[in-house]
Amino acid sequence: MKDNKPLLISLIVIVSLFIGAIILFPIFKNNKEDDSSSNVSVDVSKYNHASYIEGNEDNGGIADHIKGDPSAPVTIYEYGDYQCSGCANFNPWAKQLLKEYEGKLRIIFRSFPLSIHNNAVAASSAAEAAGLQGYWEEYGDLLFSNQAEWFYSKGSNRINYFVSYFEDVTDGKGDVNKFRSDMASAEVKKKVNFDAALAKSLNITATPAFFGEDGSEIEWILSDEQTKADTLKIFRNYIDKELEKKGLN
Numbered sequence: 001m002k003d004n005k006p007l008l009i010s011l012i013v014i015v016s017l018f019i020g021a022i023i024l025f026p027i028f029k030n031n032k033e034d035d036s037s038s039n040v041s042v043d044v045s046k047y048n049h050a051s052y053i054e055g056n057e058d059n060g061g062i063a064d065h066i067k068g069d070p071s072a073p074v075t076i077y078e079y080g081d082y083q084c085s086g087c088a089n090f091n092p093w094a095k096q097l098l099k100e101y102e103g104k105l106r107i108i109f110r111s112f113p114l115s116i117h118n119n120a121v122a123a124s125s126a127a128e129a130a131g132l133q134g135y136w137e138e139y140g141d142l143l144f145s146n147q148a149e150w151f152y153s154k155g156s157n158r159i160n161y162f163v164s165y166f167e168d169v170t171d172g173k174g175d176v177n178k179f180r181s182d183m184a185s186a187e188v189k190k191k192v193n194f195d196a197a198l199a200k201s202l203n204i205t206a207t208p209a210f211f212g213e214d215g216s217e218i219e220w221i222l223s224d225e226q227t228k229a230d231t232l233k234i235f236r237n238y239i240d241k242e243l244e245k246k247g248l249n
Contacts, residue, residue, distance in 0.1 A: 042190075042197040049198050050077065050215035052108060060190030062128060064108045065136050068098040072106040074242040076218070076235070077211040079110050079199045082124060083117035083151060087208045088144040093232060101239055104248065109140070111192060112199035112207055119150065119158060122183075124192045126162040129182035130169065138169045212238060 042058055052075075055063040078094070080087040098105055111127065113120030123143050130139035142165045143150075150161040159180075166179050182188055202211070210218040220234045243249035 042194050044194065044197045044201050047198065048215075049202060050211060050213055058190065059194035060185075060187035062131070062187060062191040064110065065131065066106050066108055067094065067137055068101075068106040069103050070106060072101075072104055073246050073248055074101070074105050074239050075213050076105070076107045076238070077110070078107050079112040079195075079202075079204055079207055079209045079211075081112055081114045081117060081120050081207040082127060082140065082143045083120040083147065084114065084207045085147065086206075088147045090208050090231075091141065091144045093228060097232065097235055097239070100236075104243060105239055110195035110198060112196050112204060112209075113192065114207060119153065121192060122158060122162070123150070124195075125183045125188050126166070126179075128188040128191050129179050129185075130166055130174075132182050132188075133170065133174050133179065135166070135169050135174065139165060142169055210235075213242065 044058070047053055047058075052066075053059065053064045055061040080090075094107055098107065111124040113124050127136060127140045127143060130136055146161075146165065150158060153161055162183070163176060163180065166174055166176065199209070202209075202217075210220065212218055218234070218238055220231060240249055
């Protein structure tokens with residue numbers, strides 16, 4: 001009788017590999033880089049990311065947020081995550097640039113909650129809810145400056161932090177019940193998803209990320225060796241060049 005052992009062994013190996021592929025596929029799929037923990041399904045192809053975007057149906061009626069003079073001639077587009085330590089570090093530097101170039105620079109900020117941060121979507125929602133009562137920028141500053149406090153919080157504990165920041169930033173004059181309901185509203189969810197979809201369309205993989213008026217990314221590297229002065233120099237160079245192009249330098 002012909003020895004079928006080699007054939008049998010080959011079949012066993014093939015079947016084993018097939019079964020292994022079936023088992024491992026979901027693991028590899030889940031490990032694929034996915035930068036936003038929000039479920040983004042917004043078509044943003046009709047929008048120019050290097051322009052101010054008004055409130056509309058896609059973003060829940062919530063327009064782009066502007067830091068600085070809304071009519072300033074130079075714009076930087078920032079994509080940030082409120083739970084990102086690099087974003088928190090950059091926030092006061094952004095304020096310094098806005099002060100140095102007062103009336104000449106504006107920063108349009110869009111939130112991009114990264115999947116590695118479990119509280120990022122909730123923090124973005126809280127900032128948007130505060131914004132609906134006129135406190136978006138101040139509230140975002142509190143989220144960044146108190147990041148270590150709420151970073152690992154969960155459930156009601158996290159909500160308590162966010163509510164307390166809202167009470168602080170409004171000096172107790174804000175509508176807390178509205179703030180709570182707005183955090184979970186469809187409009188706020190749309191805004192968070194819309195901004196995240198814009199970031200995804202640009203293949204952003206880390207925050208903070210910055211883009212100029214021509215739509216190209218402003219190249220910068222945040223590293224232990226790079227000082228605050230080095231970083232500010234990169235952005236000053238960009239701003240000065242844009243001002244020069246417009247004959248305003």
